[in-house]
Amino acid sequence: MLKIFVSLLLSSSVFGETIDKLHPLSIEFIDAINRxxxxxxxGKNFDENTPMSEIKKLTGSLKSNIKLPIKHHKTDSDIPDTFFAYDQxxxxxxxxxTIRDQASCSSSWAVAAASAMSDRRCIKSNGELTVLVSSEDLLECCSNCGQGCDGxxxxxxWLYWQTDGIVTGGIYNTTDGCKSYSMWPCERYTHDDLRPPCNDYNxxxxxxxxxxxxxxxxxxNELTYGDGSPYNLTxxxxxxxxxxxxGSVExxxxxxxxxxxxxxGVYSYTMGDLVGEQSIRIVGWGVEDDLPYWRAANSWNYNWGLYGYVKILRGTNEVGIESEVIAGLPKI
Known part of the structure; x- marks a missing residue:
């Protein structure tokens, strides 16, 4: 019933909008979304002059034909209406x-993975292991993971974490791990002029x-490892x-x-073309105005969305969020 309602609500034909020629970063496009x-x-997150080639670098996940083992949880325990890992x-x-910034690099696949690994490692150690897992080391050294900054x-x-290990390391310009993220945050938002424009860098x-x-x-000595094979949750x-x-999943x-x-608010696709695929980290869920949602951390810094987070409609596989969920356990 919810999916039917949402489909009707978002149908452009109902409102008679003509959106084909609107620039996707323009005020006109934003107003059309809200109508x-x-x-x-x-709202206005990006300067309209931001090249779409730069926008595409904000994604970075590639499709794989590899079939993962599917994990099922056989339990009848209650699931609460609201759950956030940072509260639990x-x-x-x-x-x-921690909200990371992938900078001008299509590295969300590595950033989201290292972030979820960091959460799980801390949780399993009961808060003893708080130094982050390095997205930089994963991005640099996993030769079988794809194309690095091109996805x-x-x-x-997750498999690399199990077989080879990933060292510790935090966000750009931090020193509490082995290898911090080497690409500095750049300016892509209209309300932050403290950083150089992203398109100044390649x-x-x-x-x-x-x-x-x-x-x-x-x-x-700084290597961390996954314990057993990664798995899908379906x-x-x-x-x-x-x-x-x-803890968190990718x-x-x-x-x-x-x-x-x-x-x-609770995001559901409304209009516009496909830009690419992005890995995010789901940290929990809740309900807002009777709409169930996932709460996920993006890797576009704190400037974007809800201080770096997004709420995505839960239960309808909105934008594919429930079809490619991956996790693994940490070795402590």
């Missing part, structure tokens, strides 16, 4: 609430360097139960042009 639905609010495990709140495969990232995949940033740390309940037991969504302007 066509009332589930979420679109306050000793790991700073880890879970990669989320499954291979970031390429960094060369694999099996050394820590500081000579005081030894690469081999039902809403299995995704929820896995998050309740182990999901891949289809990014359409309207998603770029998301600011608040």
């Amino acid at each position: 066509q639905q009332n589930m979420w609010k679109a 495990w306050p000793q790991c709140e700073n880890v879970i609430r 990669g495969y989320p499954y291979m990232a 970031f390429t995949t960094p060369t694999c360097n099996r050394q820590c940033d500081s000579p005081d740390k030894v690469y081999a 039902t809403v309940e299995d995704i929820q139960r896995d998050i309740m037991q182990h 999901a891949t969504i289809k990014v359409y042009e309207d998603f770029l302007s998301y600011q608040l």
Whole structure:
């Protein structure tokens, strides 16, 4: 019933909008989004002059034909209406609430994976292991993961964690791990002029360097590992139960042009062309105005969306969010 309602609500023919010629970053496009639905609010996130080639770098997940083992949770325990990992495990709140910035690099596949790994590692250690898993090391050194800054495969990232290990390391310009993210945040938003424009840079995949940033740390000693094979979660309940037991998971969504302007509310695709596929980290779920949603951390810094987060309609596989969910367990 919900899916039928949403479909009718978002049908452009109902409102008679003509949107074919609107620029996807323009005020006119944003106004059209807001006229066509009332589930979420679109707003000016990007300067209209931002090249779409730069926008496409904000995605980065590639499709794989590899079939993962599917994990089911055989339990009758209740699932709450609302659950957020940072509330459930306050000793790991700073880890879970970290919003990364993939910069001008299509590395969401690595950033979302390393973020979820970091959450799970902290949770399993009961808050003892708070240093993040390095998205930089994963991006640099996993040669089977895809094309680095031109996109990669989320499954291979988790498999690499199991087989080769990934060192510790945080966001750009941090020093509390082995290898921090080397690509600095750049300016892509209309309300932040403190950083240089992203299109001033042409970031390429960094060369694999099996050394820590500081000579005081030894690469081999900083390696973290996954425990056992990664797996898929294919039902809403299995995704929820896995998050309740182990923490955040990695999901891949289809990014359409309207998603770029998301600011608040429960997102559901309204209008615009497909931009690419993006990996995000689901940290929990809730209900807003009778609409069930997933709460997910994006990797476009805190400037975008709800301070880096997005709420996506839950239970209808909106933009594919429930069809490609991957996770694994940490070795402690």
